[in-house]
Amino acid sequence: MIKRFFWISLFLLLASCSKNDKPIIAFYYWKTNLKFSKTEKEVLKDNEVSKLYIRYFDIGLQPQTKVPFPISPIHFYDNVxxxxxxxxxxxxxxxxxxxxxxxxxxxxxxIHLIDEINAANRIKYTEIQIDCDWSLDSKNNYLKFIEQIKKLSHKKLSATIRLHQVKYFKKTKIPNVDSGVLMFYNMGSIAPDSLNSIYSREISEKYLKSLKKYPLSLDFALPIYSWAIHIRNQKVLGLRSKLNFGELKKDKKFEQISPIFFRVKQSNYKNGVYYEENDLLKTETISSEDLKEMADDLNDNTAQPPKEIIFYDLDEFNLKNYEKNIFKQVISCF
Incomplete structure (x- = not known):
């Protein structure tokens, strides 16, 4: 009887731990004007989302002076x-x-600009995230910058981490942050071939085993966006975001010649972009099965379970491509 009680208690404890240890669902918000659509609000509510990672501004270089300056600071139109x-x-x-x-x-x-934006919108915050795909040549400045942000902000600090920075961390180094977010997308090159540049399991498998050796605590960012690569004479002209592929199938100026390629039958303008006859559009998407496959692979290779799964990005255009409970399905893989 005592043994039976012990095993029942242990089972209930493990079940409880399993439930409580599931990562939370969070989203990146990457638009310049923050105003949630009805669909976006529903997704946030249905998934009990309490945390949003919001792009406040980019930092680039002024063309003439090469001085760093902020690009497209965010404007809030909804209360967050x-x-x-x-x-x-x-x-x-x-x-x-x-x-x-x-x-x-x-x-x-x-930090001053972050504080200005927060003060204007009455936003309290405890964490800053820095997003930079630093290289071997830029790592010294980047690591010093992280140190200064940590010292001056007195906030929790996180940083985005790419797959190559995980595998070769002894060369690329690890920023002095409290945690990292592994960007599990943009794995391949933007090319006219048939490979998906957003996600490739074949490419990811070359890096996944390195996760257990990576010293920094990681959460995971997964892609829910799509785009098309505009190709002319086997040369990439650019990325075309927010193209409705369903509408493209109905457009008589385009013809689908394979599951991922469309050919331009007649020169035309679409969404402000000029398409010349015989141009190609290579569509790159992430399916629900892709997301669950990513989650399974990450779960099998991580040293410790993530606290958060952050989906990139919260946009009605992206959300409509998935069934209602996909985000809960993904976190159930961990």
Whole structure:
């Protein structure tokens, strides 16, 4: 009887731990004007989302002076005070490549602008996230910048981490942050071939085993966006975001010639872009099965379970491509 009680108690304890240890669902918000659509509000409510990672501004270089400056700061049109907000600053790598970069000054100005935006919108925050795909040549400035942000902000600090920075961390180094977010997308090159540049299991498998050796605690960011690659004469002209592929199938100026390729039958303008006859559009999407596959692979290879799964990004255009409970299905894989 005592043994039976012990095993029942253990089962209930493990079941409880399993439930409580599931990662939370969070989203990135990457538009310049924050105003939630009806669909976006429903997704936030249905998934009990309490935390949003919001891009506040980019940092680039002024063309003439090569001085760092903020690009397209966000404007809030909806109240977000009932969410935990994490401001994100995306820094172009070319900023960190500047040999004469005043790292402390840039850190001070970055924090000042974050505080200005928060004060204007009555937003309280406890964490900052820095997004930068730093390289071997820029790592010294980047690591110093992280140190300054941590020192001056007195906030929790997180940073985005790419797959190559996980595998080769002894060379790329690890920023002095409290945690990282592994960006589990944009794995391949933007090319006219048939490979998906957003996600490739074949590519990811080359990096996944490195996760258990990575010393920094990681959460995971998964993609829910799509785009088309515009190709002419086997050369990439650019990325075409927010193309409705269903509408493209009905457009008589285009013809679908394979599951992922469309050919332009007649020269035309679409969404302000000129398409010449015989141009190609290569569609790249992420299916629900892709998301669950990613989650399974990450769960099998991580040293410790993530606290959050962050989906990139919260946009009605993206959300309509998935069934209602997909986000809960994904976190159930962990």
């Amino acid at each position: 005070q009932h969410f935990e907000i994490v401001p994100i600053v995306f820094i172009q790598n070319k900023v960190m490549l500047q040999s004469n970069l005043d790292v402390e000054d840039l850190a001070q100005k970055t």
